Amino acid sequence: MRSIILSVAALALLGSVGTASAGCLAGAAAGGVAGHVAGHHGLLGAAAGCAVGHHMAKKKK
Known part of the structure; x- marks a missing residue:
């Protein structure tokens, strides 16, 4: 149950941050x-x- 909650929280954060942080x-x-x-x-x-x-996101940018 805890892993599901953490996964949902991580996906929510992914949508609200910049490219390098998202990476x-x-x-x-x-x-x-x-x-x-x-x-x-x-x-x-x-x-x-x-x-x-983070490295791959900066490299792609």
Whole structure:
């Protein structure tokens, strides 16, 4: 239940922020899920996903 609430909150934030921040949030969401599935390292995955998402958004811009 908590993960559903967090996912909805993340999607709501995605719609209200700029491109670079949106890249961070999208990357953090994907990285958090991947890290959790890979071995219960959701926070580490979220941090790495944020960094990569932010970099890709700035590169695209």
